[in-house]
Amino acid sequence: MALMNLISTINHTLDLEMARDSNVVVFGEDVGVEGGVFRATVGLQQKYGDKRCFDTPLAESAIVGAAVGMAINGLRPVAEIQFSGFVYPAYNQIISHVARMRNRTRGRRNLPLVIRMPHGGGIKALEHHSESLDTLLGHIPGLKVVTPSTPYDAKGLLLSAIRDDDPVIFLEPSKIYRAFRQEVPEEEYTIPIGKAKVLKVGTDITVVTWGAYVHEALKADKILQEEGINAEIIDLRTISPLDRDTIIDSVQKTGRFVVIHEAAKSFGPGAELMAIVNEGAFLYLEAPPTRIAGFDVTIPIPRGEHHYFMDAQRMAAGIRNVVRY
Amino acid sequence: MLVEQYGPLKDKMLQIMDQDGIILRPELVPDLEDDTWLELYKVMVKTRCSDEQALLLQRQGRMLTYAPNTGQEAAQVGSAAAMAKTDWLVPAFRELGAWLYRGVDLEKVYLYWYGNERGSQFPEDVRVLPIAVPIASQLQHAVGIAMASSIKGEDDVTVAYVGDGGTSTGDFNEALNFAGVFNAPVVFLIQNNQYAISVPRQRQTKAETLVQKAVAAGIPGVLVDGNDLFAMYAATKEALNRARWGGGPTLIEAYTYRLGAHTTSDDPTKYRQDSEVLQWQEKDPLKRMKAYLIDKGLWSGEQDDSLSERFRQEALEVFRRVEATGETQLEDIFKYHFSEMPAHLREQLEQYKQYLEEVR
Numbered sequence: 001m002a003l004m005n006l007i008s009t010i011n012h013t014l015d016l017e018m019a020r021d022s023n024v025v026v027f028g029e030d031v032g033v034e035g036g037v038f039r040a041t042v043g044l045q046q047k048y049g050d051k052r053c054f055d056t057p058l059a060e061s062a063i064v065g066a067a068v069g070m071a072i073n074g075l076r077p078v079a080e081i082q083f084s085g086f087v088y089p090a091y092n093q094i095i096s097h098v099a100r101m102r103n104r105t106r107g108r109r110n111l112p113l114v115i116r117m118p119h120g121g122g123i124k125a126l127e128h129h130s131e132s133l134d135t136l137l138g139h140i141p142g143l144k145v146v147t148p149s150t151p152y153d154a155k156g157l158l159l160s161a162i163r164d165d166d167p168v169i170f171l172e173p174s175k176i177y178r179a180f181r182q183e184v185p186e187e188e189y190t191i192p193i194g195k196a197k198v199l200k201v202g203t204d205i206t207v208v209t210w211g212a213y214v215h216e217a218l219k220a221d222k223i224l225q226e227e228g229i230n231a232e233i234i235d236l237r238t239i240s241p242l243d244r245d246t247i248i249d250s251v252q253k254t255g256r257f258v259v260i261h262e263a264a265k266s267f268g269p270g271a272e273l274m275a276i277v278n279e280g281a282f283l284y285l286e287a288p289p290t291r292i293a294g295f296d297v298t299i300p301i302p303r304g305e306h307h308y309f310m311d312a313q314r315m316a317a318g319i320r321n322v323v324r325y
Numbered sequence: 326m327l328v329e330q331y332g333p334l335k336d337k338m339l340q341i342m343d344q345d346g347i348i349l350r351p352e353l354v355p356d357l358e359d360d361t362w363l364e365l366y367k368v369m370v371k372t373r374c375s376d377e378q379a380l381l382l383q384r385q386g387r388m389l390t391y392a393p394n395t396g397q398e399a400a401q402v403g404s405a406a407a408m409a410k411t412d413w414l415v416p417a418f419r420e421l422g423a424w425l426y427r428g429v430d431l432e433k434v435y436l437y438w439y440g441n442e443r444g445s446q447f448p449e450d451v452r453v454l455p456i457a458v459p460i461a462s463q464l465q466h467a468v469g470i471a472m473a474s475s476i477k478g479e480d481d482v483t484v485a486y487v488g489d490g491g492t493s494t495g496d497f498n499e500a501l502n503f504a505g506v507f508n509a510p511v512v513f514l515i516q517n518n519q520y521a522i523s524v525p526r527q528r529q530t531k532a533e534t535l536v537q538k539a540v541a542a543g544i545p546g547v548l549v550d551g552n553d554l555f556a557m558y559a560a561t562k563e564a565l566n567r568a569r570w571g572g573g574p575t576l577i578e579a580y581t582y583r584l585g586a587h588t589t590s591d592d593p594t595k596y597r598q599d600s601e602v603l604q605w606q607e608k609d610p611l612k613r614m615k616a617y618l619i620d621k622g623l624w625s626g627e628q629d630d631s632l633s634e635r636f637r638q639e640a641l642e643v644f645r646r647v648e649a650t651g652e653t654q655l656e657d658i659f660k661y662h663f664s665e666m667p668a669h670l671r672e673q674l675e676q677y678k679q680y681l682e683e684v685r
Contacts, residue, residue, distance in 0.1 A: 069469020106446035
């Protein structure tokens with residue numbers, strides 16, 4: 001066991017898997033010599049050489065498109081997109097090919113590839129550095145979309161993602177890259193993709209969130225506990241495919257549901273989750289399923305972002321309203 | 326080296342055989358057996374006949390949209406024939422001749438255009454990718470495949486096709502640039518057939534030739550008469566050899582012409598003159614190769630007629646099989662997105678099957 005933060009866990013996990021499987025290659029902008037703008041790939045080029053960890057030209061479409069080709073030709077590429085907001089030029093590749101090649105070829109060409117990127121906001125960054133792509137990725141048939149909220153989960157999920165025979169988008173909440181450290185086992189272990197995790201068992205309301213917001217939601221829970229509200233907190237961990245059973249089981253027990261997410265409210269991931277709750281727990285509901293979500297605005301740059309991103313107090317207020325409905 | 330004589334800025338086009346089948350540059354004729362040339366010609370004829378049959382069937386309302394290849398057979402077969410069996414072929418969508426040469430069954434091709442994804446499921450050992458509809462996006466895959474070959478220390482080369490319209494995309498430029506930086510063993514082959522649907526080549530770029538785009542990427546390029554089987558074979562072979570022995574990527578511009586429509590859904594008389602088409606019919610790659618083979622005593626007009634008749638008949642039989650068996654199986658729509666079908670897809674499939682049971 002070692003104490004690791006999220007970014008050092010990502011680095012440790014890539015290292016572990018590159019050592020185990022020589023088909024794993026890691027590349028993107030500044031990932032080689034620099035070791036990544038967040039240092040996720042630091043030391044990997046020195047250790048594995050510039051054939052297995054390398055810098056690319058500044059071209060996101062080609063980074064993802066080349067990953068498709070590498071996966072077809074026997075490698076397990078792990079491509080880094082420097083920030084989630086830079087992935088848009090690669091959307092043609094992601095939607096048209098990454099998500100479809102296996103289906104298009106009726107199983108002949110599967111794509112064991114991972115696209116990693118820092119995700120979400122609250123880091124006082126420039127425009128395009130705080131995007132939430134949950135819906136913009138989760139809506140695409142043929143993709144798996146994963147987002148860990150702790151170093152421990154990040155390791156298990158990233159190993160699963162790299163070993164998966166299908167493409168996985170791995171969203172790393174950049175706000176918590178260095179927020180805290182956690183005991184992470186040195187040895188390898190996997191966490192299944194598509195499984196949510198109940199972080200705290202409760203009886204009054206089901207709260208589903210993911211990424212950096214998990215930690216604010218846990219703080220909100222503390223506030224609410226003092227008021228006698230006992231929430232069940234669920235970390236979704238995988239955006240697609242969604243773990244419907246865990247959510248429905250919980251709502252059937254608590255009778256109330258809120259989803260908290262960074263992405264804009266309209267047509268957001270919360271809408272999908274509420275639909276699942278309606279389909280699976282309608283007769284158990286004591287209050288309307290509710291979204292506590294980003295405004296339908298462009299995410300403000302640093303001096304305004306505190307209005308957009310929520311703290312525990314605001315989350316607690318939203319949860320309280322549903323419990324008191 | 327052909328790239329030195331016919332490079333991007335030389336303003337010269339490689340031609341070994343003229344439009345009447347006369348050999349202009351005997352010293353450049355690739356060293357293949359006569360029988361081999363005849364075999365390549367036969368693939369060109371098969372391509373033409375399969376094309377004509379598909380068009381006929383489309384007009385009868387039996388085939389859906391189809392993108393014809395007529396006029397571009399030498400560019401396709403000449404380049405594919407230069408490849409080794411383990412080389413990768415990454416098509417755009419108008420490479421029937423290359424596909425047939427590389428072992429893709431006509432039945433698969435027809436099945437694809439008939440509207441069934443199983444038409445893109447090629448045998449395991451056929452290193453050919455399926456049609457890529459988003460223009461030029463396939464070039465990135467070719468670069469990745471080629472990079473993987475060099476990372477793994479294998480000497481396979483990848484050949485990627487794109488049209489003249491595709492050279493205007495960001496993907497084209499990103500791919501050439503990437504390939505140059507990584508010295509990837511890839512050959513980019515532009516089939517410049519002069520039109521992107523209705524838009525003429527001059528509307529794609531102010532550059533005098535498309536092969537000039539190699540210059541900015543720092544890679545060699547060569548301009549080739551795309552209707553000359555010998556020239557296409559020679560230029561591709563040289564590029565493949567260079568890539569195979571560590572010399573990196575090459576851009577080939579095959580100067581050719583689409584004698585038919587872009588697809589069965591457009592009318593080329595709206596955007597080009599008959600006189601232009603007539604001029605290019607004189608440069609027909611089949612016509613000149615046939616003249617060459619007859620002149621050498623390797624072939625005859627009668628043999629040619631009966632071969633065409635046979636291919637047309639075979640194509641029709643293939644299509645009849647496709648028509649009889651080409652409907653998509655319901656489960657196929659669901660079961661190939663992931664290695665293991667996730668619960669929500671299983672549920673959607675089951676619910677729909679249940680509905681079908683109920684209404685039956």
